Amino acid sequence: MSDYQSFTLEPFTRVVGARITGIDMSKPLSDKAKEEIFDAYAKYSVLSFPGQDISPGAQVEVARMFGTPDAPRKFRLYDEKNHPLVGLIEQDGSEDFIVGEAWHSDNMDYENPYASLVMYQEVSPGVGGDTLFSCMYSAYNALSKPMQEFLEGKTALNDNTRTSYSAKLNKNYTDKGKETPDAVEHPVIRTHPVTGKKLLYVNPAFTTQIVGLSLGESDAILNYLFNLVATRPDFQCRHIWDAGTLVVWDNRSLQHYAVPGYKGLRRMRRVEVRGDRPYY
């Protein structure tokens, strides 16, 4: 529990994720409520608001609280005519590939991956379709000082064509795996523009090589870092959705993983909040 005045907050873990109740996100919020939400967001990176009745328009307004909403660059639209900023993910679990079934941050094949995502579950498959989140501040902090110093200031190549994840695309993507002309260089250790904290910024869905190292050296270090993220439950939380759950998550400080294996329609609306170019 927390001492916020505008809502009740229950952390999922000490480092990532919190459930917020006692606030109606479909209505304009007071400055105090916004200030408290931003404070909780900086601490937990994932805020889950169950039981919300949010229209697509109201969802865009929630995104506007966190920055400038952008039209999705990869996903098809929920309602192109009336809500051009709202993306759609709709799968029933029977597909070969569930969107997001690897540890990743979204859109790292672009120069400015979005900062935050406002996601709403319209239809739940019942059991399953959860999302795992992993805290990249924790991943950075778990590295030894010499390893932190080795990685700081280095960059890595990120693209959408050379990883096994990016090879599997499906009807939810509008760019159909369109190749980025060149791999994009992002810092291996990134400074979060709001919290000022350092975090690990490589993942197996997009990152292919650390610049300046031989491929063998780079593969060894990247594999170590990917395994660190995948095998440390103390960095992670598991978010269980229900129809009517609104989630805001930080695409900078987190990696996420869409858990496959559900049976039944799962329909999500998503609104992206514009991000800056990552820097060290």
Ligand SMILES: [Fe+2]
């Ligand atoms: Fe994703």
